[in-house]
Amino acid sequence: MRVPLSWLREYVDLPAGVTGRELAEKLVRAGLEVETVEQLGADLKGPLVVGQVLSIEELTGFKKPIRHCWVNVGDANGTGEPQEIVCGARNFAVGDKVVVVLPGAVLPGPFPIAARQTYGHTSAGMICSARELGMGDDHDGIIVLPPEYEVGTDAIELLQLVDEVLDIAVTPDRGYCLSMRGVAREAAAAYGLPLADPALLDVPPANSYGYLVKVADPAGCDRFVARTVVGLDPAAKSPIWLQRRLQKMHVRPISLTVDITNYVMLEVGQPLHAYDRNRVDGPIQVRRAAEGETLTTLDGVKRTLGAEDLLICDNSGPIGLAGVMGGASTEILDPVADPATGQVTGTTEVIIEAAHFDPVSIARSAKRHKLPSEASKRFERGVDPEAARAAAQRAVDLLVLIAGGTAEAGVTDIAAPHPVRTITIAADLPDRVAGTEYGRETVARRLQEVGCSVAGGDLLEVTPPTWRPDLTDPNDLAEEVIRLEGYDNVPARMPLVPPGKGLTAAQRMHRRVGVALATAGYVEVNNYPFVGEAAFDALGLEAGDARRRTVKLVNPLNDEEPALRTTLLPGLLGALRRNLGRGNTDLAIFETGTVFLPEAEPKVAPRPAVDRRPSEQELAELNAALPHQPRRVAVALAGERLPSGWWGRGEQAGWADAVEAARTVARAAGVELAVRQGQSAPWHPGRCAQLLVAGTDRVVGHAGELHPRVVKSLNLPDRTSVMELDLDLLAADGETRVEGPTVSGYPVATQDVALIVDAAVPAADVEAALRAGAGELLEDIRLFDVFTGEQVGEGKKSLAYALRFRATDRTLTADEASAARESAVAAALSGTGAVLRGA
Incomplete structure (x- = not known):
């Protein structure tokens, strides 16, 4: 909303020396978002x-x-x-x-x-x-x-x-500020000055000989005012002052009648529409559209309507999409001069419509037809239904004044009954919310400044004004008092934290995981949790993949990403691609965050009241309606893990680094991982590791190299590797504990063992068997060689392990170390079908 300072001064007698920037500071303190103050004509000099x-x-x-x-x-x-x-x-x-x-x-x-x-x-x-x-x-x-x-x-x-124009970003809850009247009210309150309300006009009462209007849907249109002006001079043009005010608001002057309707909308906040009376066939009707009905709007587009669209009609059919845009069949005609006589013809009789429509209906129609307009923007944020009569009268007065018309005596005013909204609020509620003392008199005065009527003592009965549909509960009223008193006057106090609390076990583990990855050289990123089908297509997920089943957002920020993520990889790989595009070739990044997995039968969440704390049952129903939200960690690597230089070639990051990142996470969580070969999109089928909690069949994630098709579709470097792991599954056995290593002052005894197994036997299974058989003396086990060839036979492989034995209270004898080795080998032979190489 653009606000010329010269125009604003007509409604608020601001001090003569007040500049646009000073006014902007006042309005910002009152909670409005003033983006810029434009200095018109700042470098203009006459003559x-x-x-x-x-x-x-x-x-x-x-x-x-x-x-x-x-x-x-x-x-x-x-x-x-x-x-x-x-x-x-x-x-x-x-x-x-x-x-x-x-x-x-x-x-x-x-x-x-x-x-x-x-x-x-x-x-x-x-x-x-x-x-x-x-x-x-x-x-x-x-x-x-x-x-x-x-x-x-x-x-x-x-x-x-020469003027100053404030550009205000009006938030959805302050739709009344999409008018000079609304901003003037805020300026008057900010300076403690009276307001000259442009909507306070003498309006004749409704009578029976106004233009005939029939409202078939009172829920969609609860007020309809119609006025008629005849005898207009078609050659009359908008005066300079009117054109200039529109231009300062970035509205292009078109014709006198259209300019007046736009001017009144900007002044009072009530959208108007003008019909050429001679082109309207019979009574005006307000109804819902029939499915498949069509309307050609003022922009020349023929639109197919749906049953939810609210229409303005006459006997010929639709003549306007209510609250959004008028129809071409009844638009005001441009004046045309006869070349021979010079006589100007055009619209001489107009019907002014000032109506109040259901905000939800207008918002849906504007979005459905991709037809945002200045009128719909105001209706969907809430328009004062009591301003319709004054706005219509203001338009009539201007048409009579400028175009020499005559206002017909008939006044149509159809209004559905509106119950009076009264809110009960404790007079000290703003004090308790802000942590300061305002007092009852200040609370009552501030509420009256925003247009409320206030009665009562310690318990106030407050009736919000008709232009503030956003004031619905006591906390809304408390916010009005606090913002007008100044947010900067609210004292800053630290909250009192009860003793004995602290981080939960899960929070401690999440912190350890982040610190461990950062220590290992990874940089943390944070991404939006929104995804679309294109992201799943790029990852090569099949149609039936469970990750394609998502929680859809009712009102997504981006139509191309209408769902909540089921995996961290789309956002993480997007961040990787953006950094690569900015010249960062060697990258190791990670992210921790929740994913959103829909239940088999989603439940509808209740909408609890806002004037009290939800009951335990309501809280339980709200929690039951939430999707499952496990926390995950993912890493992505590209480029060199060790840089190249004068010392020689560096080392490329690969699938093994992604697997080691998973082990780093597991160590931070106090859990041991088992690694075996797996297959899962988007990983390369031959370079994908399945991650399990050691000693269980619980799969907690995957790590490895991305499939070449995925790398190509996302325009990533070859050999890009990723890991994703479910932290909740990792710690599913209970609270994770990180224990310090046991340090022994006694020497280590190293024993090597080489086993021949079938090529299909995972090395992780052989290692698990050796570990189980070696007993408590085993300190560490490491696979240091894998061999295939004629010496071991076709379909076989040789796995060589280094076993380290150590006791904490004595030096092991050779017999003890050998016995532990033999026990480990025996367990591997029986558990995996291995054969001791060289035996």
Whole structure:
């Protein structure tokens, strides 16, 4: 919402010296988001005056039409003589009043003006277009002024070229600020000044001879005001002051009637629509659309309607999509002049519509038809239903004043009954919320400043104003008091934390995991938890993959990512790709976060009241409706893990590093991992490790190298490797504990063993069998060689392990170490079918 300071001063008598930036600071303190303060005409310098064209000489022999003009500028040039100006525009004639900038002036840019020789003549100034004056983007021709303005009049003041405009980002709960009336109310409260409400007008009561309107859907349209103006001059144009106010709001002037409806909407906040009365067939009706019904809107598009669309109709059918856009069949006609007689024809009778529509219905229609408009933006945020009568009256008054029309006596006002909303609030609630003391008088005064009526003592009965549909409970009222008193006046106090609390076991484990990965050289990233089907396609997930079954968002931020993630990999690989695109070639990143797994039969969450704490049953129902949200950790690696340099070639990161990252996580969680070969998208089928909790069949994740097709689809480097692991499954046996290593002062006894097994037997199974058979004396076991060839036989492989034995209380004898080795080998032979190599 753009707010010209000069216009705002009509409703609030701000101190003369208040600047736009000072006002912006006040409004920001009151909770509004002022994005910029634009200084219009800051670098503009006169003389800039009204001139009258005395003569025009068409110059020929040039690539484009050029005109040599003499223009009367009065005494503005200091001589009173006509000014010689060369101009290329052709939309003016002799006798027209134009805007002339004289030598010595500076136009916005800055663009200094000086006399110069051009096209064989002296051009002592310029005849200006709207763009050259910073009034808009129109550069098709120069500005032709109405004939009543005197030659030599200061055009800077006439065209209101110097002003300050605040650009306010209006949040959805403050729809009333999408109008000068709403912002003026905030400014009045900020400065403690009275408000000249533009909606306080004398409006005649409804009567039986107004234009006939039938509302078939009172829930969709609870108020409809219609007024009729006849005898309009079709040649009447919007005055300069009206055009300039629209231009400062970034609204393009179109025609007088349309400009007035836009002006009143910006002033009062009530969207209006004007119909050409002679093109409306019979009574106006408000109803829901029939499925498949069509309407051609003002933008010339034929739209197919749905049963939820609310329509404005006449006997011929739909003539408008209610609250969104009018229909082309009843639009105001542009004035057309007869070349022979000069007589202007166009719309002479109009019906003004000022209605109040259901916000949800309008929002859905605007979104369904991809047709956002200034009207729908206001209706879906909430429009004051009591402003309809005043807005219609304001439009009628302006049409009568400017176009010479006559307002018919008939007034149509159809209103559904509205129950009065009253909120009971303890007078000290704002004190308790803010942790400071305002007092009952301050609370009552601040609520009255936002338009509430207040009664009562320690318990206040508050009736919110009709333009504030967002005020629904006591906390809303407390927020109004606090923001108007100033958020910066709320004292900063640390909350009192009860003793004996601290991090939960899961929180401690998550921290240890993050620290462990960071210590190992990984950099943490945080991604949005939103995904779309394209992400699953890029990962090569099959149609029936469980990860494609997602929780869909009702109102997603991005239509291409309408669901919550079921895996961390899409966001993590996206971050990897972005960093690669910025020249970072050697990357090791990780992320921890929740994924969202829908239940087989999703439940609908209840909507508890906001004026009290939810009951235990409501909390249980809310929790039961939530999807399963396990916490996971994932890493991604690309490029070199050890850099190249003068010392030689570096070492490329690969699948083994991804597996080691999983082991790093498991060590931080105090859990031992078993690793075996696996297959799961998006990993390479031959370079994918399945991760299990040692001694169980519980699969907690996968690690390895990405499939080449996935690497290609995501434009990632070859051999990119990833790991994803479920932290909740990892710690499913209870609280994880990290115990320090047992340090023994006695020497280690090392024994090697080589076993021949079938090629299909996982090395992890052989290691598990050796570990189980070796007993408590085994300190460590490491696979240091894998051999295949004729020596071990076809379909076989040799696995060589180094076993380290040590006791904490004595030096092991050779017999004890050998006995432990033999026990380990025996367990491996019986458990995996292994054969001792060399036996």
